[in-house]
Each structure stands twice: as structure tokens, then as C-alpha cells.
Amino acid sequence: MEEKAIIVIQDLLKRYKNTAKNALDSLNLKVKQGDIYGLLGPNGAGKTSTISMLCGLLPPDSGEIIINGTNLRSKPDKVKAMIGVVPQEIALFEDLTAKENLMFFGRMHGLKKDEINRRGNDLLEKFSLTEKSNKRVKTFSGGMKRRLNLMVGIIHGPEILFLDEPSVGIDVQSKNVIIEYLKEINRSGTTIIYTSHLMEEAEKFCTEISIIDFGREITKGKPSELLENNKDCENLEDVFLKLTGRNVRE
Ligand SMILES: Nc1ncnc2c1ncn2[C@@H]1O[C@H](COP(=O)(O)OP(=O)(O)O)[C@@H](O)[C@H]1O
Ligand SMILES: [Mg+2]
Incomplete structure (x- = not known):
């Protein structure tokens, strides 16, 4: 029996204004429930554009996105209630404290104050930020901001989580x-779609992988299958270089 696809992307096409080529050029993807799906590719491949479209921030020129059986185009709010997003750029309020940021994002997702406090305190503990919870974000190190960026993206416990180069x-x-936390929530049922250009990490972390370049799929499969299909390669990084070339990108 075929396992249930929780995300289906069909022929996604996107060209940004005043650019000469498609950022996404008829991309197709299928993500199964419970996958840790790695969307991998060099700079400029189209990873962030894909994530932005998946979470409804960027409209595609054409193509369809179906999440948990619901078309994103026709019922965006229904889809948005199922997902969480951790963007590539830190998206936090620098003048607010960690707790205030958690409260803001929790409220945005419709959670009650008590629930935000309870979940927020658990997350602060998990990510070793309890002592800093009442400090403003602008005093935080890069690593602390990254951790909080993740926390505000999952405060509502979404069943599908998108992470762009976390x-x-x-x-x-x-x-x-x-990474350990993501594995833990995956074990309890969260489907994860994650972009990266760090092949060593992806090889260990992902259950399924698509390598994309120039907005198109180059190859896909389980990490072990990609290695099996490229016997001349020692690891996923070799596969990646073999398939996407060695010239430096954007
Ligand atoms: N706002 C934008 N305006 C014009 N071109 C863009 C914009 N955002 C991305 N692009 C272009 O679209 C392509 C895909 O970019 P992006 O999705 O950011 O790739 P990645 O995340 O894989 O590095 C690149 O060629 C990039 O320059
Ligand atoms: Mg990107």
C-alpha cells in the first residue's frame, strides 16, 4: 500500500519580476506523513521560494500545493492552521523579550495565554533559555536567536513543520x-520539511531527499538510495557535487 502523501506539489512555477529565468521551473514533490524531507540544493536553487510558497507567503505563478488533502490556494487558512514555519532569516522582535516573543507568536496562532506560558516554559527549558527568558532579544547571541526563532515557529505544536536552513x-x-529536538517531535508524529546545503547533516537527519537546482528536481530518494544509485560517490556531498557541478553559485 502506498503511504499517505501529506504534501503534494504539482508543477510549481515561479518567476520573480524583472528576472530572466524561472526561480521554480515546474517543481514536483511528494512528502509522506512522518518524513523528515530534505530539500537540498546550492544557493539560488529555489529552496526558500519553495518554502515561502508552501506556507502561503508567496503566490506561485502556476501549479498546485495540496497539504493534508486541502488545496492551499482555495483554503489558505485551513492549511495555515496545520503548519509551522521557521524562516531562513531570523524573524523576531528585537526589542521584546524571549517570553514576549513567544506570547506574540502564540497569540497569532490563536493559543490562550496559559497554554503559551506552559508550552513556552517547556521550550525555554529544552533550549536552555529559561534564564534569559526576560531579556530582550537584541542582547542574544546568534545561536540563542536561532533557537528562539525555532521556538516561536513551533509554539502551537504544528503537525507539519517547514524549516529553511535552520x-x-x-x-x-x-x-x-x-536537530535532536526535531528528531524528537518527528518521532511523536510531526512531518518535517527542511532545506539545507549541508550534505553531511542531511545524510544523517533526513528520511527522504530531493536535490534541486535551477528550480528543478535533479534527483530524489532515501539517502541510502542516492548512494546506491551513485556508486562512484562516497557520501551525499559527492553525489551533490556530481549532480549540481562544482562551479560556485550566488
Ligand atoms: N525577491 C526576489 N526577486 C528576484 N529574484 C529572486 C527573489 N528571491 C529569489 N530570487 C531568485 O530566485 C532564485 C531562487 O532563489 P531562492 O529561492 O532564494 O533560492 P535558495 O533558497 O535555494 O538559495 C534565485 O535565482 C534568486 O536569485
Ligand atoms: Mg534560501
Whole structure:
């Protein structure tokens, strides 16, 4: 029996204004419930554009996105209630404290104050920010901001989580805490779609992978399948370089 696809992307096309080529050029993807799905590709491949469209922030020129059986175009609010997003750029209020940020984002997702406090305190503890919870974000280090950025994206316990390069520009410890936490919520049922250009991390972390370039799929499969299909490669990074080339990108 085929496992249930929780996300289906069909022929997604996007060209930004005043640009000469498609950022997404008929992209197709299927994510199964419970996957940790890695959307991998070099800079400029179209990862952020895909995530932005998946969470309804950017309208596609054409193509369809179906999440949990619901078309994003026709019922955006229904879809938005099921998802959480951790953007590539830190999106926090610098003049608010960690707790105030959690309260703001929790409220935005329709949670009650008590629930936000309870979940927020658990997350603060988990991500070692309890002592900093009443400090303003602008006093935080990069790693602390990354952790809080993740926390506000999952405060409502979404069943589908999108993360855009969550482990770029952070210390090894913060990265480890984030990855371990993501594995934990995946075990309890959260489907994760994550973008990265860090192949070593993706090889260990992802259950399924798509490598995309120039807005198109280059290959996909489980990490073990990609290695099996590219016997001349020692690891996923070799596969990536073989398929996307060695010239430097954006
Ligand atoms: N707002 C924008 N305006 C014009 N071009 C854009 C914009 N955002 C992204 N692009 C272009 O679209 C392509 C895909 O970008 P992006 O989705 O950010 O890739 P990635 O996240 O994989 O690095 C790139 O060629 C990029 O320059
Ligand atoms: Mg990006």
C-alpha cells in the first residue's frame, strides 16, 4: 500500500519580476506523513521560494500545493492552521523579550495565554533559555536567536513543520540541540520539511531527499538510495557535487 502523501506539489512555477529565468521551473514533490524531507540544493536553487510558497507567503505563478488533502490556494487558512514555519532569516522582535516573543507568536496562532506560558516554559527549558527568558532579544547571541526563532515557529505544536536552513550560522551545540529536538517531535508524529546545503547533516537527519537546482528536481530518494544509485560517490556531498557541478553559485 502506498503511504499517505501529506504534501503534494504539482508543477510549481515561479518567476520573480524583472528576472530572466524561472526561480521554480515546474517543481514536483511528494512528502509522506512522518518524513523528515530534505530539500537540498546550492544557493539560488529555489529552496526558500519553495518554502515561502508552501506556507502561503508567496503566490506561485502556476501549479498546485495540496497539504493534508486541502488545496492551499482555495483554503489558505485551513492549511495555515496545520503548519509551522521557521524562516531562513531570523524573524523576531528585537526589542521584546524571549517570553514576549513567544506570547506574540502564540497569540497569532490563536493559543490562550496559559497554554503559551506552559508550552513556552517547556521550550525555554529544552533550549536552555529559561534564564534569559526576560531579556530582550537584541542582547542574544546568534545561536540563542536561532533557537528562539525555532521556538516561536513551533509554539502551537504544528503537525507539519517547514524549516529553511535552520542550522546555518550557529554554534555546534545549538545545532545539535535543534536537530535532536526535531528528531524528537518527528518521532511523536510531526512531518518535517527542511532545506539545507549541508550534505553531511542531511545524510544523517533526513528520511527522504530531493536535490534541486535551477528550480528543478535533479534527483530524489532515501539517502541510502542516492548512494546506491551513485556508486562512484562516497557520501551525499559527492553525489551533490556530481549532480549540481562544482562551479560556485550566488
Ligand atoms: N525577491 C526576489 N526577486 C528576484 N529574484 C529572486 C527573489 N528571491 C529569489 N530570487 C531568485 O530566485 C532564485 C531562487 O532563489 P531562492 O529561492 O532564494 O533560492 P535558495 O533558497 O535555494 O538559495 C534565485 O535565482 C534568486 O536569485
Ligand atoms: Mg534560501
